[in-house]
Amino acid sequence: MHPAGLAAAAGTPRLPSKRRIPVSQPGMADPHQLFDDTSSAQSRGYGAQRAPGDLSYPAASATPQAAFLADPVSNMAMAYGSSLAAQGKELVDKNIDRFIPVTKLKYYFAVDTMYVGRKLGLLFFPYLHQDWEVQYQQDTPVAPRFDVNAPDLYIPAMAFITYVLVAGLALGTQDRFSPDLLGLQASSALAWLTLEVLAILLSLYLVTVNTDLTTIDLVAFLGYKYVGMIGGVLMGLLFGKIGYYLVLGWCCVSIFVFMIRTLRLKILAEAAAEGVPVREARNQLRMYLTMAVAAAQPLLMYWLTFHLVR
Amino acid sequence: LGIHFDHIWQKTLTVLNPMKPADGSIMNETDLTGPILFCVALGATLLLAGKVQFGYVYGLSAIGCLVIHALLNLMSSSGVSYGCVASVLGYCLLPMVILSGCAMFFSLQGTFGIVSSLVIIGWCSLSASKIFISALDMEGQQLLVAYPCALLYGLFALLTIF
Numbered sequence: 461m462h463p464a465g466l467a468a469a470a471g472t473p474r475l476p477s478k479r480r481i482p483v484s485q486p487g488m489a490d491p492h493q494l495f496d497d498t499s500s501a502q503s504r505g506y507g508a509q510r511a512p513g514d515l516s517y518p519a520a521s522a523t524p525q526a527a528f529l530a531d532p533v534s535n536m537a538m539a540y541g542s543s544l545a546a547q548g549k550e551l552v553d554k555n556i557d558r559f560i561p562v563t564k565l566k567y568y569f570a571v572d573t574m575y576v577g578r579k580l581g582l583l584f585f586p587y588l589h590q591d592w593e594v595q596y597q598q599d600t601p602v603a604p605r606f607d608v609n610a611p612d613l614y615i616p617a618m619a620f621i622t623y624v625l626v627a628g629l630a631l632g633t634q635d636r637f638s639p640d641l642l643g644l645q646a647s648s649a650l651a652w653l654t655l656e657v658l659a660i661l662l663s664l665y666l667v668t669v670n671t672d673l674t675t676i677d678l679v680a681f682l683g684y685k686y687v688g689m690i691g692g693v694l695m696g697l698l699f700g701k702i703g704y705y706l707v708l709g710w711c712c713v714s715i716f717v718f719m720i721r722t723l724r725l726k727i728l729a730e731a732a733a734e735g736v737p738v739r740e741a742r743n744q745l746r747m748y749l750t751m752a753v754a755a756a757q758p759l760l761m762y763w764l765t766f767h768l769v770r
Numbered sequence: 771l772g773i774h775f776d777h778i779w780q781k782t783l784t785v786l787n788p789m790k791p792a793d794g795s796i797m798n799e800t801d802l803t804g805p806i807l808f809c810v811a812l813g814a815t816l817l818l819a820g821k822v823q824f825g826y827v828y829g830l831s832a833i834g835c836l837v838i839h840a841l842l843n844l845m846s847s848s849g850v851s852y853g854c855v856a857s858v859l860g861y862c863l864l865p866m867v868i869l870s871g872c873a874m875f876f877s878l879q880g881t882f883g884i885v886s887s888l889v890i891i892g893w894c895s896l897s898a899s900k901i902f903i904s905a906l907d908m909e910g911q912q913l914l915v916a917y918p919c920a921l922l923y924g925l926f927a928l929l930t931i932f
Contacts, residue, residue, distance in 0.1 A: 565844055570845070618917060622921065
């Protein structure tokens, strides 16, 4: 809404332009040079011209030159506003690209309803699925749309937002709700996620594992546990503690198996791909790492939800 | 002023009939007149029902628009501008205005109120996702787009009920 707001502000007379005079003063010594500046149509000189044009507006009906000025001034106002909006948009786009790799993220959001349905089924019941390998197409993994094993970011993102909302709902039913508590819940969950990602990246680095497990992949895998958490809390709201423990237990075991089977291929694949001479200790260390990551998921699932269900 | 009343009416009709497939070209010009009108109407009906919550309405709509804009940009092959997202979400707020209008006459906290708000949320999100799908040419993703819209309209419904 920001560019629209700025354009609207540029269109309203007097007040914004009066504040703008000191800012655009450096180039303009004499505000009465407005006739010369109109033809050059520079946005720098816009502020200085605008104010005298408006101050002389009450006399516009008397002087035809000032009346003629009213139209170009409003046109210039619109041009300035829209150019400011375009500049703002460019600035945002450039800076966003520096911090968030948008094209890489687009791969993780190329999902469709069938994929989401199958993946959710896999998260709750991973026991019958046989082939966990992601298919490749000329060195790049295929989009999640075409392969149910590929990680995506749609489910973790939606699950995270739903978890925050369901937590708000749960707190509301216990009469402990307030909007800042919602923000607190969201930021604490985000903090735990960041901590987890950093811890796993650190341990991967220490074990000197060469994997093609990117950070975004890791965030995606770690975000899948929120689905189980939502299920547990919803069951807890509907059926009390018994329902909560049952569903949470089931989801914990499922996530444990899911993580083991998925990470095994990612972390241990290199070892298997190297062929026969595999150092035993290194392989065992990787196995322990996978087990540790998978075991941390149920613990975090319980830790982040038990205070929501009374 | 650039306000075309027949365009506004056409878009409103598209929203009111969620089952009819939408035309992809209706969103070519983004106008914010209709959405702003519906937002103000929502605030007015909430006021008449005794809840002065303009700040929450505007804040929620701004944040929700931002999140859905980011999500749609990542999910669709062609990008979408912020004005277009705000326009579509604002138009699909119309059934929510109807709900809060009903809230003036009878309290929504009973079973009937909960059921009708669920129906209205579904209606809003189906229309919004239908317009987004046809305007951005995304296949097989209608439910995926409808889910975040349903979350957003659910928050609006919470404002209306409580």
